[in-house]
Amino acid sequence: AVGIARHGSIQLRDANAVPLAPRQAANGLVAAENGDRAALYREVARANGHPEWEADVRATFGQRWIDKAQSGWHVQNARGEWVKK
DSSP states (O other), rough: OOOEOOTTEEEEOOGGGGGGHHHHHHHHHHHHHHHHHHHHHHHHHHHHTGGGHHHOOOOOOOOHHHHHHHTTTEEEEESSSSOOO
């Protein structure tokens, strides 16, 4: 149900794959993870003395997460489509 998005976050790509009862918890976990990732990207850019690089840092990390994803994981391609790696 969760996939790695091209911009460095994770997304609940198919909410229907998660039963209704635990869906809210799944959304909370995804939001918490994305908050941590956003803080990481912001800090990496700031630590390099270029906070304006945050979008580039996010894109670089996003591509690395996708490259390192295991076979069978869902990832987002450059056109924003979900594909199974």
